[in-house]
Amino acid sequence: MKRLTALVLILVAATGFVFAGGDQEGGGVPRLEILQNKPEIDAQLKAYAAAWGQKNGVQVVVKTVGGSVDVDVDQMLTIGYAAGEMPDIFVFPGVADYEKWSEVILDVSDQPWVEETSVEFTYDGKVYGFPVAVEGWGLAYNADILEAAGVDPASLVNYAGYKAAFEKIDSMKAELGLESVVSMAASISMSWVTAHHNFNSLLSAGLPYGDLSVVNDLLAGNVDMARLSQYADWVELLFTYADQAVLLTGDYDAQVGAFAQGKAAFLHQGNWADGNIEAAGAEFPRAFAPHGALATETDGIFASAPAYYAINADSDVQELAKKFLNDLVFTDAGHRYMVEEAGMIPAFASVELSPASPLSQSVQEWVASGKVYSWNQYYFSDSFRDDTLGPIYNQFASGTLSKAQFIQAMKQAFESR
Amino acid sequence: MRKQKFDMTSWLLLLPALFAFVMVIIIPFIMGILYSFTDWSSRPQPDGMQVVGLLNYLETFKDPSFLYSFIVTTVYTALNMLIINVVAFILALLVTSNIKFKHAYRVGFFLPNLIGGLILGYIWQFIFNIVVPNLPLITELIPAIQNPANYILAERNSALMAIVIAGSWQYAGYIMMIYVAAIISVPGELFEAAKIDGAGPWMQLRTIIIPMTAQAFTVTLFLTLVQSFKQYDVNVSLTGGGPATTFMEKSILGTELLAMNIYNTAFKANQLAQSQARAVIFFLVLAVISTFQVRANKKQEIEL
Numbered sequence: 001m002k003r004l005t006a007l008v009l010i011l012v013a014a015t016g017f018v019f020a021g022g023d024q025e026g027g028g029v030p031r032l033e034i035l036q037n038k039p040e041i042d043a044q045l046k047a048y049a050a051a052w053g054q055k056n057g058v059q060v061v062v063k064t065v066g067g068s069v070d071v072d073v074d075q076m077l078t079i080g081y082a083a084g085e086m087p088d089i090f091v092f093p094g095v096a097d098y099e100k101w102s103e104v105i106l107d108v109s110d111q112p113w114v115e116e117t118s119v120e121f122t123y124d125g126k127v128y129g130f131p132v133a134v135e136g137w138g139l140a141y142n143a144d145i146l147e148a149a150g151v152d153p154a155s156l157v158n159y160a161g162y163k164a165a166f167e168k169i170d171s172m173k174a175e176l177g178l179e180s181v182v183s184m185a186a187s188i189s190m191s192w193v194t195a196h197h198n199f200n201s202l203l204s205a206g207l208p209y210g211d212l213s214v215v216n217d218l219l220a221g222n223v224d225m226a227r228l229s230q231y232a233d234w235v236e237l238l239f240t241y242a243d244q245a246v247l248l249t250g251d252y253d254a255q256v257g258a259f260a261q262g263k264a265a266f267l268h269q270g271n272w273a274d275g276n277i278e279a280a281g282a283e284f285p286r287a288f289a290p291h292g293a294l295a296t297e298t299d300g301i302f303a304s305a306p307a308y309y310a311i312n313a314d315s316d317v318q319e320l321a322k323k324f325l326n327d328l329v330f331t332d333a334g335h336r337y338m339v340e341e342a343g344m345i346p347a348f349a350s351v352e353l354s355p356a357s358p359l360s361q362s363v364q365e366w367v368a369s370g371k372v373y374s375w376n377q378y379y380f381s382d383s384f385r386d387d388t389l390g391p392i393y394n395q396f397a398s399g400t401l402s403k404a405q406f407i408q409a410m411k412q413a414f415e416s417r
Numbered sequence: 418m419r420k421q422k423f424d425m426t427s428w429l430l431l432l433p434a435l436f437a438f439v440m441v442i443i444i445p446f447i448m449g450i451l452y453s454f455t456d457w458s459s460r461p462q463p464d465g466m467q468v469v470g471l472l473n474y475l476e477t478f479k480d481p482s483f484l485y486s487f488i489v490t491t492v493y494t495a496l497n498m499l500i501i502n503v504v505a506f507i508l509a510l511l512v513t514s515n516i517k518f519k520h521a522y523r524v525g526f527f528l529p530n531l532i533g534g535l536i537l538g539y540i541w542q543f544i545f546n547i548v549v550p551n552l553p554l555i556t557e558l559i560p561a562i563q564n565p566a567n568y569i570l571a572e573r574n575s576a577l578m579a580i581v582i583a584g585s586w587q588y589a590g591y592i593m594m595i596y597v598a599a600i601i602s603v604p605g606e607l608f609e610a611a612k613i614d615g616a617g618p619w620m621q622l623r624t625i626i627i628p629m630t631a632q633a634f635t636v637t638l639f640l641t642l643v644q645s646f647k648q649y650d651v652n653v654s655l656t657g658g659g660p661a662t663t664f665m666e667k668s669i670l671g672t673e674l675l676a677m678n679i680y681n682t683a684f685k686a687n688q689l690a691q692s693q694a695r696a697v698i699f700f701l702v703l704a705v706i707s708t709f710q711v712r713a714n715k716k717q718e719i720e721l
Contacts, residue, residue: 082459188658244564245565247565391670394668398660399566
């Protein structure tokens with residue numbers, strides 16, 4: 001019996017240790033957890049966070065999710081919320097996600113950085129989101145190729161302009177060394193290019209910044225057939241002149257790679273592709289042309305803050321989280337991280353550095369001249385864009401849906417949303 | 418044989434394993450079934466969790482993507498079971514015959530099973546997208562494969578076949594090991610007697626090896642059935658559910674197997690309770706089918 005008692009004691013002790021292990025904090029040092037969604041700046045943010053943490057005596061943990069086939073921030077938050085382990089700072093892309101998480105997002109209207117920006121996230125007159133950066137997309141073009149083909153980028157503002165340019169470049173493919181005119185991807189795992197970025201052309205091209213008329217109509221299930229059919233022409237144009245292998249089965253690397261190697265004149269991506277293009281050794285001058293999705297002019301690109309940092313309202317280290325964000329805006333180290341290391345276009349007036357990479361510079365120029373159109377795709381849920389619209393674009397790309405069927409499927413998707 | 422003594426000490430030794438099993442399998446399983454009758458979400462719910470009865474189950478059966486996933490998973494499972502077992506059995510016959518380096522072959526065929534499904538999916542994606550359309554050996558035979566519209570992963574049926582190929586490549590070696598063990602344990606006298614009676618290799622296979630390894634078939638068919646039904650990682654990395662297809666007049670993912678459908682319902686569409694209902698249906702179907710399969714196979718077994 002003695003042995004039995006000893007055994008029970010050992011078991012109890014063992015289970016006790018197991019449970020005690022789970023609750024330990026990092027050795028008395030406060031811990032600040034950041035969840036973000038940009039794999040391309042993961043290393044830079046971690047380095048900056050480690051330096052900042054050392055200076056302030058904080059253990060900063062940066063978690064990054066994202067990429068083409070991966071969990072996203074929303075899924076991580078869902079898991080974290082269920083497990084009671086929410087990060088202290090996390091990113092959210094826009095209004096739909098704000099509404100989902102509003103109960104745990106702290107009101108930061110009183111923060112000093114709010115004065116320095118114009119693209120902060122506001123809801124009902126209060127500030128909830130710190131703009132991570134300014135980003136933009138249009139159709140990136142290789143200026144050398146356009147010049148060789150005699151195409152003036154200034155003509156690329158509407159459907160007719162693009163059609164003429166695409167036809168001309170297509171006819172000169174051999175002498176320009178091109179495999180296709182535009183590098184576009186439409187496989188299921190690249191739905192974020194078609195059903196997020198390209199989809200925004202339908203929602204905001206040609207409209208004043210912040211105009212939600214088309215969005216509200218579509219949300220209510222009223223489809224403007226004239227606009228939708230113009231948009232379908234635009235999608236068809238891009239799909240027709242794309243490299244079919246990249247279009248149907250290519251991933252991000254294949255898509256950006258074709259442009260970076262000079263095999264495509266246009267690239268359907270945003271300024272975040274700059275780093276990858278440079279890494280591929282590309283040296284040609286490049287810039288953005290607007291998405292000329294309509295018969296009328298769209299003289300500008302889609303630019304906004306791609307995501308906002310939110311502070312967790314339930315966090316124990318809110319003051320540290322606030323300091324972390326303010327230090328990005330008000331310290332030289334923060335500026336250097338945002339602009340020089342992460343290559344982002346800063347959203348704050350206090351930052352005087354400007355990005356070195358050409359596509360980011362192009363975005364900054366469009367923004368500076370006020371020729372920008374808003375990002376409205378976030379008014380639709382992720383699941384609607386990925387699982388309802390994504391397959392429709394994919395079928396249109398592979399030819400299993402004709403243009404008329406594409407228009408019909410899109411119309412039906414909005415009506416039965 | 419002496420009767421096994423089950424006293425307190427043996428129960429105590431069992432306790433840690435039993436504790437873990439109850440904590441991570443039994444309790445979550447029961448909780449999961451309960452959740453499937455509610456509108457539970459991991460999000461802040463101001464009114465708390467409500468019981469909604471069978472609503473999640475009704476919604477599930479109304480969703481074309483779930484019905485489609487069910488069909489496509491059944492097709493996938495049938496193909497996958499057939500191919501894995503045929504390949505594994507042939508490999509097992511090969512490595513138990515008198516060829517040189519048979520031990521090296523055993524290890525080689527088993528190795529793919531050690532590679533994680535995600536990595537394996539990406540490797541095969543590269544093979545299907547880049548290697549196959551550009552390999553002269555293949556393109557000379559089938560020139561049409563160079564057309565991107567005919568890429569293996571660009572078309573629904575061939576993309577499903579691609580998951581079967583990658584899945585078989587991963588799993589056939591593992592199943593082979595079970596067949597190898599079964600074939601080795603067949604008494605040698607049977608073959609000797611068969612040889613004296615003048616039976617050729619085909620006759621030996623049909624009348625000795627297959628009946629004598631029937632027990633192994635019960636196990637392997639069960640394993641491949643369950644494994645195919647639960648396929649997720651290769652599905653995600655190889656096709657991501659694409660390409661799209663039309664089903665019940667809706668554009669949906671063409672190679673989204675059940676496990677992926679359940680995951681997407683939970684974390685993309687954010688319908689956690691409904692996803693739980695799907696998981697319960699999934700469990701029931703799998704339990705019923707595999708019970709029937711094992712029963713049917715048991716009848717074929719012979720005791721020595």
